[in-house]
Amino acid sequence: xxxxxxxxxxxxxxxxxxxxxxxxxxxxxxxxxxxxxxxxxxxxxxxxxxxxxxxxxxxxxxxxxxxxxxxxxxxxxxxxxxxxxxxxxxxxxxxxxxxxxxxxxxxxxxxxxxxxxxxxxxxxxxxxxxxxxxxxxxxxxxxxxxxxxxxxxxxxxxxxxxxxxxxxxxxxxxxxxxxxxxxxxxxxxxxxxxxxxxxxxxxxxxxxxxxxxxxxxxxxxxxxxx
Amino acid sequence: xxxxxxxxxxxxxxxxxxxxxxxxxxxxxxxxxxxxxxxxxxxxxxxxxxxxxxxxxxxxxxxxxxxxxxxxxxxxxxxxxxxxxxxxxxxxxxxxxxxxxxxxxxxxxxxxxxxxxxxxxxxxxxxxxxxxxxxxxxxxxxxxxxxxxxxxxxxxxxxxxxxxxxxxxxxxxxxxxxxxxxxxxxxxxxxxxxxxxxxxxxxxxxxxxxxxxxxxxxxxxxxxxxxxxxxxxxxxxxxxxxxxxxxxxxxxxxxxxxxxxxxxxxxxxxxxxxxxxxxxxxxxxxxxxxxxxxxxxxxxxxxxxxxxxxxxxxxxxxxxxxxxxxxxxxxxxxxxxxxxxxxxxxxxxxxxxxxxxxxxxxxxxxxxxxxxxxxxxxxxxxxxxxxxxxxxxxxxxxxxxxxxxxxxxxxxxxxxxxxxxxxxxxxxxxxxxxxxxxxxxxxxxxxxxxx
Numbered sequence: 001x002x003x004x005x006x007x008x009x010x011x012x013x014x015x016x017x018x019x020x021x022x023x024x025x026x027x028x029x030x031x032x033x034x035x036x037x038x039x040x041x042x043x044x045x046x047x048x049x050x051x052x053x054x055x056x057x058x059x060x061x062x063x064x065x066x067x068x069x070x071x072x073x074x075x076x077x078x079x080x081x082x083x084x085x086x087x088x089x090x091x092x093x094x095x096x097x098x099x100x101x102x103x104x105x106x107x108x109x110x111x112x113x114x115x116x117x118x119x120x121x122x123x124x125x126x127x128x129x130x131x132x133x134x135x136x137x138x139x140x141x142x143x144x145x146x147x148x149x150x151x152x153x154x155x156x157x158x159x160x161x162x163x164x165x166x167x168x169x170x171x172x173x174x175x176x177x178x179x180x181x182x183x184x185x186x187x188x189x190x191x192x193x194x195x196x197x198x199x200x201x202x203x204x205x206x207x208x209x210x211x212x213x214x215x216x217x218x219x220x221x222x223x224x225x226x
Numbered sequence: 227x228x229x230x231x232x233x234x235x236x237x238x239x240x241x242x243x244x245x246x247x248x249x250x251x252x253x254x255x256x257x258x259x260x261x262x263x264x265x266x267x268x269x270x271x272x273x274x275x276x277x278x279x280x281x282x283x284x285x286x287x288x289x290x291x292x293x294x295x296x297x298x299x300x301x302x303x304x305x306x307x308x309x310x311x312x313x314x315x316x317x318x319x320x321x322x323x324x325x326x327x328x329x330x331x332x333x334x335x336x337x338x339x340x341x342x343x344x345x346x347x348x349x350x351x352x353x354x355x356x357x358x359x360x361x362x363x364x365x366x367x368x369x370x371x372x373x374x375x376x377x378x379x380x381x382x383x384x385x386x387x388x389x390x391x392x393x394x395x396x397x398x399x400x401x402x403x404x405x406x407x408x409x410x411x412x413x414x415x416x417x418x419x420x421x422x423x424x425x426x427x428x429x430x431x432x433x434x435x436x437x438x439x440x441x442x443x444x445x446x447x448x449x450x451x452x453x454x455x456x457x458x459x460x461x462x463x464x465x466x467x468x469x470x471x472x473x474x475x476x477x478x479x480x481x482x483x484x485x486x487x488x489x490x491x492x493x494x495x496x497x498x499x500x501x502x503x504x505x506x507x508x509x510x511x512x513x514x515x516x517x518x519x520x521x522x523x524x525x526x527x528x529x530x531x532x533x534x535x536x537x538x539x540x541x542x543x544x545x546x547x548x549x550x551x552x553x554x555x556x557x558x559x560x561x562x563x564x565x566x567x568x569x570x571x572x573x574x575x576x577x578x579x580x581x582x583x584x585x586x587x588x589x590x591x592x593x594x595x596x597x598x599x600x601x602x603x604x605x606x607x608x609x610x611x612x613x614x615x616x617x618x619x620x621x622x623x624x625x626x627x628x629x630x631x632x633x634x635x636x637x638x639x640x641x642x643x644x645x646x647x648x649x650x651x652x653x654x655x656x657x658x659x660x661x662x663x664x665x666x667x668x669x670x671x672x673x674x675x676x677x
Binding site (some may be wrong): 049052075081089095096107109110176206 | 227230233234237282581585586587588589590591592593595598599614670671674
C-alpha cells in the first residue's frame with residue numbers, strides 16, 4: 001500500500017514557480033496494477049518520481065509500507081531505490097556501454113555482483129524473451145527489447161514497487177501491448193505493485209486502479225476498481 | 227566497477243587517448259628531466275666510489291684542470307703524519323686528436339709522476355687496464371700513453387698504435403675503462419712530458435693526489451694538511467668572467483660576478499674592500515683562467531683546498547638537489563597542463579553522461595558510488611599515463627644514453643619510476659574529483675530530465 005497525503009510539489013522555473021502537484025491525496029493498493037492518467041503537465045511523472053524517492057515533495061507526505069519517505073536519510077533513500085523500487089522509463093534509459101546482462105545488474109555493480117544475482121539476471125532476460133540477446137549492447141537491440149531489459153533490471157531486485165513512466169511511449173502498438181503483457185505477467189509472478197504513468201488508456205483493464213490528474217490536482221478520485 | 231569505468235573510457239576512445247597522451251608525455255618528461263640529476267648522481271657515486279685518496283688543489287678551483295699550486299708543496303705534504311704517498315698531477319685540455327678538434331666530449335692530457343704513481347696501493351686507472359699495460363718507470367720522458375676505451379674506440383686505436391694528440395705522436399701502450407664518464411676521458415702520460423707539451427709552469431702542478439697510510443681518519447688528515455698551509459699565500463682561482471668583471475670600472479658588475487662566484491663556491495661574499503688588498507701571485511706563467519690579480523687570503527684560510535671523495539660527493543649532491551628544484555619547476559608546467567587536460571576530459575565526459583548518472587542514482591547508486599566511478603575512470607587514466615610515461619621516459623633515456631654514450635649518462639632509478647607512477651595516479655584521482663563532485667549537485671530526477 002502506498003499512501004499519498006496532501007502532497008504539493010513546486011518547481012522553480014527561472015523566477016516562476018510551477019505548481020506541479022497541489023495537495024494530492026490518494027492511495028495505491030499493494031500488489032496491484034495502477035495507472036496515473038492525465039494530459040501533459042498534469043503532474044503524473046512528478047508524483048511517480050516522488051513515490052520513487054527520486055525527488056522530495058515541497059509539502060505533504062508519502063508513505064510506503066507505512067513508512068514516510070521524508071524520514072529517510074540520503075543513504076536510506078539510495079537503499080530504498082536499490083532494493084524496493086524498480087524504474088521503467090519511456091526512453092528505456094539503459095547504459096550504452098553495458099550489455100543487456102550488465103544493464104540488468106547495474107544497480108548492484110558498486111556492491112559487487114554475486115553469482116546468484118548474475119544467474120537470476122540471465123533467467124529474467126530469458127523470461128522476458130531476451131535469452132539470445134544477453135550480451136548485446138543497447139544499440140544492438142530494438143526499442144521493445146530495450147524496454148524488456150529495463151523491466152528485467154527493475155525486477156532483479158524483487159522490488160516492492162515498479163514505477164513505469166510512459167513505458168510504451170516510444171514503441172509501436174504491437175510492441176507496446178507485448179510490454180504491458182510482460183509487465184502484467186511479471187508483476188503477478190513477483191507479487192509486485194506496479195504504478196504506470198501513461199497517456200494511452202488502451203492497456204487498462206477493469207481491475208486496474210486509476211488516478212486521473214489535471215493541473216496538479218486529482219481530477220477523478222473515485223476511480224478505484226472501475 | 228573498474229570494468230565499467232574502463233568501458234566508459236573506451237567508449238570515448240579518442241578523447242581518452244588524447245588525455246592519456248598528455249599525461250604520458252608529462253610523466254615521460256618528468257622521468258627524463260629527473261634522470262639528468264639521477265645520471266649525475268650515479269656517475270658521481272660511481273666515480274668517487276673508486277677514489278679512495280684525497281686531492282689537494284688551489285682554493286676555489288672547481289676541478290684540478292683549473293688549479294695551479296706550487297710543485298714544492300708536495301714534499302711538505304708527504305711529511306705530514308698520515309700521508310703515505312703524494313702523487314703530483316698535471317691536467318690540461320686536449321684540443322686536437324688525429325687532426326680533429328675536440329669539443330665534446332672533452333678529453334684531457336693527464337700527466338702523473340710515475341715513480342710515486344706506481345707506488346699507490348690503489349690506482350684508479352692502473353686497476354682499470356683491460357688491454358696492454360699501465361705506465362712504468364721506463365715510460366718517463368717518452369710519449370707512451372695509456373688511453374681510455376672511449377678514446378680508443380672513437381679513433382679506432384689499439385695497443386701499439388700511435389695517436390696524434392695536440393700535434394704529438396703518442397704510442398698507445400695500454401687501454402683502460404673505469405666505467406665513469408668523469409674518468410674515461412684522459413690520455414695518461416709521464417708528468418714531465420705533459421708539462422713540456424702544454425708548456426706548464428715548471429714550478430707548478432695542477433694538484434696532488436694523496437694516498438693515506440690509514441693511521442688517522444680522512445677528516446683529520448684533511449684538516450692537518452689545510453692547517454699546514456694556513457699561513458701561505460696563494461691566489462684563489464676565479465672564473466674568466468669574474469676576472470673580467472674585476473678589471474671593469476663597474477662596481478655593479480663586479481659585485482654581481484663576485485656574488486655568483488662566491489655562491490657557486492659556497493663561501494660568503496667577500497667585501498669589495500678586501501679585494502683591494504690583493505697581492506701579486508707568487509706563481510709566474512700561469513695558464514688557464516687564473517686571476518692575474520691575486521688576493522692575500524685571510525689568515526684563517528688555508529692556501530690549499532683538500533678534498534676527499536666524500537667532500538666531492540657532498541658538493542655534487544648539493545648541486546643535484548638544486549638541480550632537482552629547477553627540474554621540478556620545469557616538470558611542474560607539463561604536469562599542470564596534464565592535470566588541466568584530465569579535468570577537462572573528465573568534466574566533458576561527466577556532462578555528457580548526466581543522464582547516465584541519473585539512471586544509476588535512480589537504481590540505487592549513491593553519490594559516493596557515482597563519484598567512485600568517475601574517479602576510477604580518471605585514476606585509470608592516471609595509472610595508464612604513469613606506466614606509459616615511465617616506459618616512454620625509459621626508452622628516451624635508453625636512446626639518449628646509446629646515442630650520446632660518451633657525453634651523457636641519464637639514469638631513472640626505480641624510485642623515480644615509482645614516484646612517476648604514484649604521482650600520475652594522484653593527478654588522475656585529483657583531476658577527477660571536481661567533475662565527480664559536480665555530479666552530486668543534481669537530484670536523480672534533474673539528471674534524468676536533462677536527457
